[in-house]
Amino acid sequence: MAEYENTNDVSAAEPSKLSDLLERGWKIFEEVDSTNEPLASTSIQVRVKRGIGMLEEASRMVALLDLFSRNEELEEIATADLKYLLLPALCGALTMKQTSRDKRLEIVQTARAYFMDFLKRCKEYDISHFELPRVTNENASPDEASESGSSTAKPQPCPSDLVSMAAQRQAKIERYRQRKELEARLLDVRRAVDSGQADDEVSRDFYNLNVRRWVAVCLEEIESIDQEVEILQNMDGLKQGAAKQPVQPVRPPMKPFILTKDAVQAQVFGAGYPSLPTMTVDDWYEQHRKRGAMPDQGIPTRPAVEEDTDAKEREEEDKEKKADDDDEESLLKARNWDDWKDAHRRGYGNRHNMG
Secondary structure, X not given: OOOOOOOOOOOOOOOOOHHHHHHHHHHHHHHHHHOOOOOOOHHHHHHHHHHHHHHHHHHHHHHHHOOOOOOOOHHHOOHHHHHHHHHHHHHHHHHOOOOOOOOHHHHHHHHHHHHHHHHHHHHHOOOOOOOOOOOOOOOXXXXXXXXXXXXXXXXXXXXXXXXXXXXXXXXXXXXHHHHHHHHHHHHHHHHHHHHOOOOHXXXXXXXXXXXXXXXXXXXXXXXXXXXXXXXXXXXXXHHHHHHHOOOOOOOOOOOOOOXXXXXXXXXXXXXXXXXXXXXXXXXHHHHHHHOOOOOOOOOOOOOHHHHHHHHHHHXXXXXXXXXXXXXXXXXXXXXXXXXXXXXXXXXXXXXXXOO
């Protein structure tokens, strides 16, 4: 590539020559692309805008001079004019370096337009064999849509066919391999061009290699841009949908209500939650004491054990009374029982639970 002018002096006057505009804009892109400084910094963004201005001015001058025509072949272009084919690609690459979030959709669409302009020009001159990406801009003219092979305004859907997906993957691999080969050849040719010892043939080869390399770069950039545009449009749709939703009025807080089976249940069981006490413990004790319902008042009830003891005592008393009255039947029964106990031991005849 030809010698570059110093671009560190921002206050320097803008060059007026076409070659100077291209060289300085190209130099700015290479410095911004390889810098370690944050891309969103003010100094980098100022240089990006200066570079875009230079390249756009050079593009307008090329259009006025009518350097390129669809009726000529690549060999008919002069070596000194061949480098101006790179103007749209460099404009698109510098445009992608802008970092304004509010205008991101506009930025990527503008960069895509630059890349498409470059690829169309390369397709006209048959510089490299590639498929021109489909037009996705809604404002594209029918001629542009027909040139790209599609008249639809939506991006091409991802193919579901495994064969098509495998073919696309193989094309990306081949494009990547060719790009690396071109970059390796460019390193060798660029040394001769930068040294100023390159003849017309070497210089022409240098610019041809650069154009072919940028074809691969633009194809990759357009693929990434199409994916980003779809995401940005979906985000804008969500924001607009959220903005169109009517604001719901704020409702006053509802009063608590209690569901009861009926009015009687509400009166008996209360409101469904613990109520306040109606009397103290002392009042409750005094009220029960007056009614004689306390354990230490009234006639105490005897336990059941005492009742059983009294019944046995009464039975013994009845037996003694009958004996005193000389009840013959009772006396006979008692004598027989005494005789039987004398003749049989205790437990005789008890067959319960015996093995």
